[in-house]
Amino acid sequence: MDLNTVRAVVPAEAAGPWRPGDAWLAGGTFLFSEPQRHLRRLRDLAGAGWPPLTVTPHGLDIAATCTIAELAGHAASPRAAQRELIRQCCEAFLASFKIWNTATVGGNVCTALPAGPMISLGAALDGTCLVRDAGGGRRELPVAEFVTGVGTTALVPGEFLRSMTLPAAALRxxxxxxxxxxxxxxxxxxxxxxxxxxxxxxxxxxxxxxxxxxxxxxxxxxxxxxxxxxxxxxxxxxxxxxxxxxxxxxxxxxxxxxxxxxxxxxxxxxxxx
The missing domain is CATH 3.30.390.50 (CO dehydrogenase flavoprotein, C-terminal domain)
Known part of the structure; x- marks a missing residue:
């Protein structure tokens, strides 16, 4: 859907201070699915260059811009932890390959629909959300506390979800x-x-x-x-x-x-x- 009230799409790192009418853009599968008449500018996170998935001794870091296809690809690896659960949550989308290759983990969490399977995955594995803001501030909170209701989250204006970390103990x-x-x-x-x-x-x-x-x-x-x-x-x-x-x-x-x-x-x- 065309968002005919949007006047600019700018790289997130060059967008400057948060303005009324701003929104963060990742995959955009929800953002472009219905009218967004209150929006004037999109701050594009896709060009940030974050690695989609990073395995560390502490667990699995999933960038907010990681696509469902990238996460499902990780689950296909014989060495991946919680392969079956990750696959099940990805398939809970019941979406076409086009959606899988565009929709992001962060977008699914931030849309905060009850049926969001990335919320289910993150909460079940005691995941932690890393939240950033336009001024460089950061805070962390559990995925289970990030979503507060249907379509509502703990984010305040100007904040965005940077990543979701699944701890190593939960992955075992x-x-x-x-x-x-x-x-x-x-x-x-x-x-x-x-x-x-x-x-x-x-x-x-x-x-x-x-x-x-x-x-x-x-x-x-x-x-x-x-x-x-x-x-x-x-x-x-x-x-x-x-x-x-x-x-x-x-x-x-x-x-x-x-x-x-x-x-x-x-x-x-x-x-x-």
Missing amino acids: SRTAFRKGSLFPLGRSAALLIGRVDADDGSFLLTVTASTVRPVQVRFDAVPSAGALREAVEHGVPADLYVDDVHGLPAWRRQLTVLFAEQIRAELAAGSTR
């Missing part, structure tokens, strides 16, 4: 993935990921897509079925379930409880081998 963990939607090729109505820490055996369940923001429950070890159900029902109040054309709140709650138990049982069975 065992995980289980469940996703449900109304149709075989429909938007995710519930996407849950469970994780058992490789070092201390602690259990983390991350609920996304069915809720307006990520919700997590933690235990020191894989819990009993009753304990997990109670934690999910207490941790996800009724007003956090999404209500839209992709699924009613009551149905999303049923999926969430069902998937939580399936994940718990799968990871518990793995713990006894």
